[in-house]
Amino acid sequence: MTETRNDRTSGIWTLRPLPEMDEAQFRQWQELLEDRTGITLKAERRSFLQTNLGIRMREIGCDTYQAYYEKVVSGPGAIVEWATLVDRLTVQETRFFRDPDAYRLVSDYIMTRPREQLSRQPIEAWSVGCSTGEEPYTLAMLLDQSMRQLELKSLFGVTGSDISKPALEKAQRGLYGARKLVSTDADTRDQYFQASGGNEWEIDPALRQRVCFTQLNVLDLEQAPMHGMNIIFCQNLLIYFRQWRRREIVKRLTERLAPGGLLVLGQGELTDWHHPSLQRVPSDSVLAWIKRQTDEE
Template identity: 25%
Template sequence: MVEITEKEFKQLTEYVKKNYGINLKTEKKVLVMGRLQGVLLDAGCNSFTEYFKYVLADRTGQAVITLIDKISTNHTFFMRESGHFDFLRDHVLPGLKESVHEKDLRIWCAAASTGEEAYTLAMLLDEYLGPEKSWWDKKILATDISQSALETAVRGIYSDERITPLPVHWKQNYFRRYDEGNWIVEGRIRNEIIFRKFNLMESFFPFKKKFHVIFCRNVMIYFDNETRDLLVDKFYSHLESGGYLFIGHSETINRERSGFQYIMPAVYRKN
């Protein structure tokens, strides 16, 4: 195994934090080293210094995509923190249904990972709007930093085990058997989502319109306080007045400096 020195770990993690916001603490050193062993081997690198130079020199961008894919955590599942979806259905959507102009409902799933959260939102919207759905422009933007996670999301194929948390009628209405042990999300639901690769550390968010709802759950736990505060400010500026931000239950927002109003655990509203 190629060992990573303290200097190499510092060099690599500072680059990742500066460009992608991920704050890899010292206790993650063994994890990083283990996840990147195969990458070093494939690249023909005998040290992490060589590997770092290889990443910086690669003009195709593939090397850094692979780096981020390996060190980022893409753990998610259908109906994760299900209380958020109940609140969205019972409290947020009824208000938006009455107030959104020209039936243009804009939702951003800002850390889409392998797609479960975005598809849960799409299925919830389909059920909530019912026959009125065709009148609405309600496509969901789903972004993530990981190319491999997004490729899984776009395919929309999940195992029997992965779809277990879903309501039975959702499984029947929104999935069809793909092969032995796997299901695929129905095309009409997959078509409701626009998947894009996007880095939340970008200084400029290229969105023409503001969102009514933003989900960004279980991502900011990997950021330091300064990075998290700056991202929360960006979310605030890209939400419509009265819009909602959903974060993870293990995450917090500095309410003394943020304009967000606390609604319930991990749910905030722009005044």
């Protein structure tokens, strides 16, 4: 792994090697990341960690992994630096309408709810690990479209939560490049986005008002203020955790689901798991459950 620098004496661009991360250093960072976020970094991800640490170390002029570790753990501004690093290590590539089958299930769920319930009680949806906001905004579009088809007033709200503050700040701005909309059909784009300069698209203000964002570490779900959610959408998040922690996270999410509510996970993220208050949705393409009306938790 190398970085480019300008040799001032010769005017020639040369390569300066960055430090290699040994096994002990990797384990130290592994333990810190898992202890604070629950995220498990497997051995084959060492180069990913080394690359991202190296970039940040260059930015702030830090020469060794140990020095940077001490800065993150106990140095001046450690809290801010840790937040910056977490953002680098956790924000993943996403887009609107990323999983068509899962979103189709959400639409079907709304369309089959009792009309009298939908007409008097707002639908509350929660996107867990929402990154830069594509998922919660997609849920808001689906809910709005479904209520319009049912000719009912759009009574709903969507909450997006994530550990990364910079990601949430971008989500709140609601401004996205065109490639984030590659899975969005033209009619939906024209209805819920406004063209902006530089080949960017802005979420329509009326829809943006339906979505709020909050910083939340999934290890702290017991303190989460969300309760009685009708839809909880949690995809491409659990893959970063150990199996026992995945089960614990989903158990906590189940506690915050309203009777009759829908819980959607990513395919393959949870195996051989059962909960007495959940009924599996029969589907070969989506991993989802409905919470039983008679809760025995």
